[in-house]
Structure formats: C-alpha cells, structure tokens
Amino acid sequence: MALPPKWYQFLVGVFASLGSVLFGYDLGVIAQVIASPSFAKEFNDPKANETGAVVSVFTGGAFIGAGVAGVLADRIGRRLTIMIGAIIFCLGGGLQTGAMALSYLYSGRAIAGLGVGVLTMIIPLYQAELAHPSIRGRVTALQQFMLGVGALAAAWISYGTFTGFAPDDNGQWRTSLGIQILPAVVLAALILLFPESPRWLIDQGRTEDGLKTLARLHSHGNIDDAWVRAEFEQIQETITYEHEHEASSIGELFSDRSCLRRLVLACAIQASVQMTGVSAIQYYSPEIYKLMGIATEDTLKYQAISSVLALIAQASCILFIDRLGRRWPLICGNLFNMVTFIIATALLAKFPPGANNNKSAAWAFIVITWLYNISFSATNGPLSWIIPAEIFDTKTRAYGVMIATMTSFAFNTMIGQITPIAMENIGYKFYILFVVGNFTNALFFWAVLPETAKRPLEEMKYLFTEAPYFVPGMKRVDYETHDLEHRVQEVEAKQGYTSHVETHA
Numbered sequence: 441m442a443l444p445p446k447w448y449q450f451l452v453g454v455f456a457s458l459g460s461v462l463f464g465y466d467l468g469v470i471a472q473v474i475a476s477p478s479f480a481k482e483f484n485d486p487k488a489n490e491t492g493a494v495v496s497v498f499t500g501g502a503f504i505g506a507g508v509a510g511v512l513a514d515r516i517g518r519r520l521t522i523m524i525g526a527i528i529f530c531l532g533g534g535l536q537t538g539a540m541a542l543s544y545l546y547s548g549r550a551i552a553g554l555g556v557g558v559l560t561m562i563i564p565l566y567q568a569e570l571a572h573p574s575i576r577g578r579v580t581a582l583q584q585f586m587l588g589v590g591a592l593a594a595a596w597i598s599y600g601t602f603t604g605f606a607p608d609d610n611g612q613w614r615t616s617l618g619i620q621i622l623p624a625v626v627l628a629a630l631i632l633l634f635p636e637s638p639r640w641l642i643d644q645g646r647t648e649d650g651l652k653t654l655a656r657l658h659s660h661g662n663i664d665d666a667w668v669r670a671e672f673e674q675i676q677e678t679i680t681y682e683h684e685h686e687a688s689s690i691g692e693l694f695s696d697r698s699c700l701r702r703l704v705l706a707c708a709i710q711a712s713v714q715m716t717g718v719s720a721i722q723y724y725s726p727e728i729y730k731l732m733g734i735a736t737e738d739t740l741k742y743q744a745i746s747s748v749l750a751l752i753a754q755a756s757c758i759l760f761i762d763r764l765g766r767r768w769p770l771i772c773g774n775l776f777n778m779v780t781f782i783i784a785t786a787l788l789a790k791f792p793p794g795a796n797n798n799k800s801a802a803w804a805f806i807v808i809t810w811l812y813n814i815s816f817s818a819t820n821g822p823l824s825w826i827i828p829a830e831i832f833d834t835k836t837r838a839y840g841v842m843i844a845t846m847t848s849f850a851f852n853t854m855i856g857q858i859t860p861i862a863m864e865n866i867g868y869k870f871y872i873l874f875v876v877g878n879f880t881n882a883l884f885f886w887a888v889l890p891e892t893a894k895r896p897l898e899e900m901k902y903l904f905t906e907a908p909y910f911v912p913g914m915k916r917v918d919y920e921t922h923d924l925e926h927r928v929q930e931v932e933a934k935q936g937y938t939s940h941v942e943t944h945a
Contacts, residue, residue, distance in 0.1 A: 445658045446575050452634050452657075453567040453579040457586035458627040459522060459559030462529055464590025465620045466552065467722050468747065470495055472598030472616060475726040475736050477607040483542050488860040494545060495723045496856035501532075501550035503849035505557020510842025512558070517644075518566040518637045521558060526628035529555030530621050537618040553849075555624070561845040564829035565837060569637040570657055573896050573924075577761040580829050584822035585754040591722070592751050593619075595744035602740055639834045639897075642672075643679050650675070666935060670927035671896075675834070678898045682835040690839040698905040699832070703840055706828035708884065709770075710848035713824045715877030716777050718816050719852050720859045720870075721809065727863050731788055732802045742806050746813045753817035765893040766827055771882050773819025778878035780812035781871055788868030820881075824848070831892055831900050891916050896924045 443451070473479055474491045486494070505525065512521040532552025539545035564580045571579040597616050605612035635653050642650035651663055651672050659665035693699045721728065729739040761769065784805060791801035832840035862870040890903060890911045899921050907919045 442660050445660065446572055449571050449657055450575065450579055450582075452570060453582045454586070455627075455634060456522060456563050456566055456631070457582040458623045459525060459556075459563050460583045460586035461590035461593075461623045462526075462620060462627075463556045463560055464587035464592075465594045465623075466498065466556065466590075467587070467719075468591035468594030468743075469598055469616050469620065470498070471723055471725050471743070472594075472602055472740055473613040475740075476602060476613045478605070478610050478612040481608060482610055483545075486542065488864050489857075490542060492857045492860045494542070494549060496853045497546050498549040498553035498556070499849045499852040499856055501553025502557030502560065503553075503846050503853060505554040505559075506561040506842055506845035506849060507557075508554070509558040509561040509845075510839050513562055513565065513838040513842075514640075514643075517640055518562055518569070519631050519634065521562045522566065522631045523628050525555045525558030525562065526624045526631070527555070528552075528558065529624045530628065531555075533617065533621040533624065537614050537621070552620075557845070557849060560825075561842055564825040565841045566637055568826075568829035568897065569639045569837075570635065572658065573894050575762060576830060577766070577826050577893060578758040580826040581754070581758045581761055581822040583825040584817065585751070585758055587821070588747065588751040588754045588817060590623075592744075592747040595740070595747040599740045599744050603737060638672075639675055639679075642675055643834055647676065664935070666928050666931040669931045670924055674896065674898045674924055674927055679834055682833060690836075693836050693840055693843070698901055699836055699840070701909070702831045702900070702904050703843060705889065706831060706840060706844035707847040709824050709827055710844045711851045712774070712877070712881040712884070713820055713848060714851035714855050715874065715881060716774065716816055716820055717781060717812070717871070717874035717877070718821070719855045720874070721812075723856055724859050724863065727860060729805075731863070731868060732791065732805045733798060734802055734806070742809075746810050749810055750813045750817035753814040754822060757818045757822045761822065761826065762893060765891050766823055767885070767889050767891045769819045770823050770827075770889065771886050773815050773823075774878045774882035774885070776815040777812055777820070778875055778882070780808050780815065781875045781878060783808045784812070785868055785871040785875060788871065792867075827889075827892060830895075830897060831904065833901055834897070837897075886912060890914060890919070895920075899923055 474486075474494055480486070483490075505528070509521055509525065512524065529552050532548050532550070532555055535548030535551060536545060537548075539548055560583070564583045567579045567582065568576055594616070597619060601612050601616045605615070635656055636649075638650040638653040638657065641647075641653060651668070652661070654672055654675075655661050655663040655665060655668045658671070659668050662668065693703050725743050726736045726739045729742070730736075734742070757769075787801050787805045787808070791798040828841050828844040829837075859870070887910060890907045892900065892903065895903060902921050903919050908914055
C-alpha cells in the first residue's frame with residue numbers, strides 16, 4: 441500500500457534532516473569536549489580565547505559554507521548540494537577526531553563547519569520546496585527537531601564518555617567526536633535516491649521532470665491530478681515571469697522593495713536566535729553552571745535531561761505550528777525566554793560561587809534553564825528555519841536563505857567567541873544581554889512580521905508587496921489571493937472530478 445502523499449513528503453524531509461543531526465550533535469558535544477580533563481591535558485590547558493576559538497571556528501566555517509551552498513543550490517540542484525555538504529563534514533569530522541594539536545583541531549572544526557553551513561542552508565529550502573502548503577511548517581520544523589535529536593545524542597554520549605573513560609584517556613573526547621561522522625556517511629550515500637526539488641527542475645527548463653516530480657510528491661505519480669496540474673501551472677507562470685521581468689536573483693534581493701523587505705526579515709530572524717542566549721548555554725554550559733557551584737559531571741547530566749525536554753518541545757512544534765501560525769509563537773517565545781533570563785540573572789547575582797545554602801538556588805537555576813530550552817525549542821529554533829525558507833520567490837530563494845543563514849552563523853561565531861571571555865570577566869552580568877535581546881526580538885516581530893503560514897510559496901510576493909510594513913493591525917484575510925485554490929477548481933471543472941480532495945487529505 442502506497443504512503444499518503446503528505447506522509448511521503450514528511451519522510452523525505454526526515455531523511456534530509458540527517459544534516460541537521462550533524463549540526464545539533466556538534467553543538468551539543470563541544471561543551472563536553474572542551475571540559476574534558478584529557479582534552480586539557482592533550483592541548484596543554486588551552487586558555488579561554490583558545491577554547492573560544494575551538495567553538496567559533498566551526499561556526500566561522502559554517503558562515504562560509506552557507507555562502508557556498510547558495511551558489512551551488514541554483515547551479516547543481518538541491519540534492520547534489522546536500523551530498524557535497526555531507527562529504528565535506530565527513531572530512532572535517534575525521535580531522536577533529538584524530539587531532540594531535542590545536543591547529544589540527546581548528547582545521548577539522550572549520551572544515552566540518554563548512555559542511556554544516558552547506559547543509560543547514562540547503563535542507564530547509566529543499567524541504568519547503570517539496571512540501572504541501574498545509575504541512576510546510578511541520579516539514580521545515582524538522583530542521584530544528586533533528587538538530588534536537590543530534591543534541592540529545594551528543595548529550596548522553598558526552599555524559600557516557602566523560603564518566604566512562606579515565607580522566608587521562610583521550611577516548612573521553614575523541615570517541616564523542618568520531619561518532620558524528622556516521623550520519624553524514626548515510627546522508628551522502630543515499631540522498632540521490634530521493635526526489636529533486638520540482639521548482640528547481642522547472643527553473644532549469646526541465647519542465648517534464650518537474651511535473652513528474654510534483655506528481656510523485658502529491659499524487660502517487662498521477663500527472664493529471666488537479667492539484668498537481670494547478671501547482672505546476674502556478675510554478676511555471678511565476679518562474680517564467682521572473683525570468684522575463686526581473687533582475688539577477690541576488691541583485692533583485694536588494695533592488696526590489698518586496699525582496700529587500702523579506703531579506704531584512706529573514707536575516708533579523710536568524711540574528712535574533714543568537715540573541716536569545718541559546719548558543720552561550722549550548723557551548724559553555726559547564727562554565728555557566730559553575731557560577732552556581734554545579735560540577736561539570738552534573739552539568740552534563742542536567743544538559744542531557746534538558747535535551748530530552750527540548751526534543752519533546754520540538755515535536756510539539758511539528759504537531760501544532762501549521763495550526764498556530766508563525767507570528768504569535770515567535771513573539772510569545774521571545775517574551776517567555778526573557779522571563780527565564782531575568783530569573784536566571786537574579787539567581788546568579790544573589791548566589792555566587794561559594795555562597796552558603798545555595799543548593800536550592802542551584803536547582804532553581806537548572807529548572808529555569810530547562811524551561812528556557814523548552815520555550816526556545818518550541819518556538820524560536822524551528823521558526824528561524826521555517827520562515828526564511830518559505831518567504832522568498834524561486835529565483836531569489838537560494839540566495840535569500842543563504843544570506844540569512846550566513847547572518848545566523850556570523851552572530852553564532854560572535855557569541856561563541858565572546859562568551860568565555862565575558863563570563864570570565866563580568867560573570868552573571870553577561871546574561872543581561874539576553875534579557876534585552878529577547879525583549880527587543882519580541883517587540884520587533886510584533887511590529888513587522890506578517891503571518892505566512894499555509895500560503896503557497898508562489899503567493900508570498902503578493903503578501904510582502906501589498907501588506908503594510910507595520911503589521912499589528914493587519915487582517916490576514918485582506919492579503920490572501922487564493923490563486924492556487926482557484927486554479928485547482930478550474931482544473932477540476934475541466935476534468936469533471938474532485939479526486940484531489942481525497943488524494944491530498
């Protein structure tokens with residue numbers, strides 16, 4: 441029995457998201473690596489700026505990788521770009537695992553980051569171009585969910601290797617670094633068995649292949665299905681117009697007001713994620729928890745529990761994001777994050793390391809960090825990949841997502857580099873940055889972010905051209921075109937049947 445089309449699209453998205461597992465794993469594992477006694481011994485007790493470089497050179501490489509992916513995605517296709525990213529990551533992961541000096545480790549981290557940058561840029565774009573509008577949110581939310589799967593694996597593997605190996609055994613950190621290569625091998629080996637983006641195929645003039653792929657995705661291969669025909673016509677007309685009337689894809693992002701509006705919004709969303717404080721906690725949890733007198737071994741255990749909670753929150757996002765929309769979950773998530781950081785900052789200020797009777801305060805800090813992670817994982821994290829992937833036109837999508845992803849890694853690199861230095865010099869006061877960041881994020885998105893849920897990709901241009909810049913009073917119904925629905929009805933009227941209702945239910 442064939443899978444329902446939406447289940448097939450979802451499962452293709454799951455496989456592509458193996459690339460996100462790599463990112464999540466590396467985000468989660470590096471805190472344990474740099475906190476391991478054997479790591480410190482192997483590399484002669486690296487200073488704060490050196491451990492900061494171990495973290496940030498990865499995201500620096502990812503910044504470049506996202507830029508490379510933007511070029512490759514339009515030239516060679518989405519699948520080949522994913523395969524190249526996975527192969528590059530394998531090379532970087534191998535170099536990290538066998539590093540005999542910090543210089544080798546820096547090189548491996550940079551190369552692995554290059555691969556992750558390629559993958560995190562291309563995967564949500566690929567998913568968005570495959571998915572039905574009604575499930576696009578949950579499919580692209582897989583990016584953050586699988587990132588959470590990687591972080592969860594990293595947390596428990598890190599805890600196991602930290603406690604299972606002797607403090608002077610390099611297996612304590614080499615084992616956890618080596619395991620990350622396995623999903624990259626699987627992704628590189630099998631991605632070409634999955635469908636190419638039909639929008640990319642049509643954009644390249646391969647219209648028959650694009651139509652067959654749409655049919656494969658939405659109607660078990662039936663190219664006469666009403667939905668398939670209507671979507672094919674809409675995509676083809678949009679791409680033809682773009683080719684005949686618009687500037688070059690990257691130039692249009694800056695010359696067209698609608699495109700520039702979308703680019704600014706996508707970059708703001710990606711930058712805002714880093715200003716929630718997520719990377720500071722992920723990369724340097726042992727150092728941060730020490731401020732509350734919590735030992736490294738306990739920190740890794742609590743972070744592993746936090747990863748389980750995050751995964752549950754990410755699964756909730758997948759289930760509900762297409763019902764709740766994009767706008768209010770993002771606003772409310774930032775406001776809740778702000779509250780958790782206010783409480784965490786107060787705890788750090790009132791109960792410094794060595795203070796008496798601060799065990800209860802330490803537990804309060806742990807729980808509030810868990811609550812932050814739940815909030816972030818259900819809102820900010822997934823939405824930072826969902827929204828940029830769905831708001832651009834076919835011609836500008838690869839470059840728009842590329843620039844947004846590069847913005848994310850630029851801010852990620854900055855936070856990764858300054859956090860250990862800031863924690864060493866100003867301690868808990870560094871958390872105030874994230875209190876302010878979460879509040880301004882919420883205020884900004886309340887003012888300028890229109891709702892984009894369930895709109896066909898080809899109808900985003902109308903929304904961002906016609907909708908006001910200040911959107912709190914905007915009525916969504918005033919900016920809906922229903923063009924795709926009208927096309928489906930026209931095709932059905934010509935064919936004399938309504939089978940798409942059953943096919944796409």
